[in-house]
Amino acid sequence: MSEQLESLRKQLDEINLKLLDLLSQRAALAQQIGEVKKKQGINKFDPEREKNMLQTLVKLNPGPFSDDTVSYLFKQIFKASLDLQLDNHKKELLVSRKKKEADTVLDISGATVGGARKQVIAGPCAVESEKQVFTVAKALKEQGIDLMRGGAYKPRTSPYDFQGLGEEGLKILRKAGDTFGLKVISEIVSPTDVEMAERYLDVIQIGARNMQNFELLKEVGSAKTPVLLKRGLSATMEEFLFAAEYIVSRGNHQVILCERGIRTYEKWTRNTLDISAVPILKNESHLPVVVDVTHSTGRRDILLPCAKAALAAGADGVMLEVHPNPSVALSDAKQQIDVSRFETFMKELRSSGLLEEKLVSVK
Numbered sequence: 320m321s322e323q324l325e326s327l328r329k330q331l332d333e334i335n336l337k338l339l340d341l342l343s344q345r346a347a348l349a350q351q352i353g354e355v356k357k358k359q360g361i362n363k364f365d366p367e368r369e370k371n372m373l374q375t376l377v378k379l380n381p382g383p384f385s386d387d388t389v390s391y392l393f394k395q396i397f398k399a400s401l402d403l404q405l406d407n408h409k410k411e412l413l414v415s416r417k418k419k420e421a422d423t424v425l426d427i428s429g430a431t432v433g434g435a436r437k438q439v440i441a442g443p444c445a446v447e448s449e450k451q452v453f454t455v456a457k458a459l460k461e462q463g464i465d466l467m468r469g470g471a472y473k474p475r476t477s478p479y480d481f482q483g484l485g486e487e488g489l490k491i492l493r494k495a496g497d498t499f500g501l502k503v504i505s506e507i508v509s510p511t512d513v514e515m516a517e518r519y520l521d522v523i524q525i526g527a528r529n530m531q532n533f534e535l536l537k538e539v540g541s542a543k544t545p546v547l548l549k550r551g552l553s554a555t556m557e558e559f560l561f562a563a564e565y566i567v568s569r570g571n572h573q574v575i576l577c578e579r580g581i582r583t584y585e586k587w588t589r590n591t592l593d594i595s596a597v598p599i600l601k602n603e604s605h606l607p608v609v610v611d612v613t614h615s616t617g618r619r620d621i622l623l624p625c626a627k628a629a630l631a632a633g634a635d636g637v638m639l640e641v642h643p644n645p646s647v648a649l650s651d652a653k654q655q656i657d658v659s660r661f662e663t664f665m666k667e668l669r670s671s672g673l674l675e676e677k678l679v680s681v682k
């Protein structure tokens with residue numbers, strides 16, 4: 320190497336170290352600013368401030384970098400500082416794995432979710448009658464299922480569709496649960512119904528359409544009953560975790576996250592099952608994660624491979640809809656499976672080995 324090149328590179332190396340030192344000092348200051356902003360409840364991202372800083376820097380740019388290049392470089396620095404501020408914030412979330420390393424295991428009157436046993440949560444889309452629910456409950460019990468779902472309050476797209484049996488539906492569920500030794504899960508849509516629902520349910524479900532119904536989240540957060548929180552139709556994972564944080568921060572730590580598919584342009588499935596959500600949520604949070612294979616796909620023919628994929632990706636369980644006679648179901652007739660299909664589903668899922676108790680927790 321020529322002496323000149325060597326000397327220039329040496330100077331560059333020294334500047335690198337000075338830049339690193341300055342960047343680290345800057346990052347530490349940005350962190351402090353982040354803390355102050357948090358205390359004052361100010362937004363971390365401040366585009367106006369970034370614009371002003373860029374204007375000053377461009378004005379004083381001595382070259383040889385172009386103004387665009389200077390802007391680009393500093394925007395990267397601002398972005399990295401903002402990420403630091405937000406990352407600090409993420410560490411403080413109660414639902415975060417950074418806050419609590421060990422998996423949260425829910426004990427729902429003896430049935431665990433998030434622990435060694437992988438759960439299959441099944442049941443009709445809507446509670447229609449005692450006979451219908453009892454038929455399904457019997458089939459679930461025969462398959463060794465612990466948890467039964469069934470909708471009593473149905474938030475339907477059309478106001479003319481079946482809206483559910485309300486409290487009467489919850490009573491039927493409870494009766495079936497007590498008769499067959501199943502824990503029961505059902506959705507509540509109004510904060511004023513939470514207290515009543517706690518009398519009947521083992522788990523309160525917050526549906527996808529209500530994931531950001533903050534008053535409802537706060538109410539179930541103050542309740543004692545475990546909560547199954549579904550991901551919103553277009554919710555990012557960050558929004559999903561913040562919704563869970565609403566519940567946990569109010570004192571109810573028993574939350575199950577449920578991936579149920581997100582809205583995309585794809586029409587061959589009802590929603591798009593975001594399988595990547597499973598390992599990401601498991602990494603980011605200590606809360607149990609289950610996958611609703613019925614609502615994410617809307618297709619009976621792919622329930623099994625999607626359930627296998629969910630469990631293989633680290634889900635703590637899967638959820639699906641079972642109806643004695645899906646063709647006459649009052650809701651979601653096209654996607655529920657009958658008892659015989661359910662038995663086949665369980666047989667094949669079991670033989671895949673994926674339902675076996677997990678030996679080590681997924682991290």
Ligand SMILES: O=C(O)C(=O)C[C@]1(C(=O)O)C=C[C@@H](O)C=C1
Pocket residue numbers: 349352353363364365366368369396397398400401
């Ligand atoms: O000055 C602030 O308010 C900061 O939070 C610092 C900073 C920066 O790194 O310059 C970071 C994020 C904001 O969007 C704006 C600026």
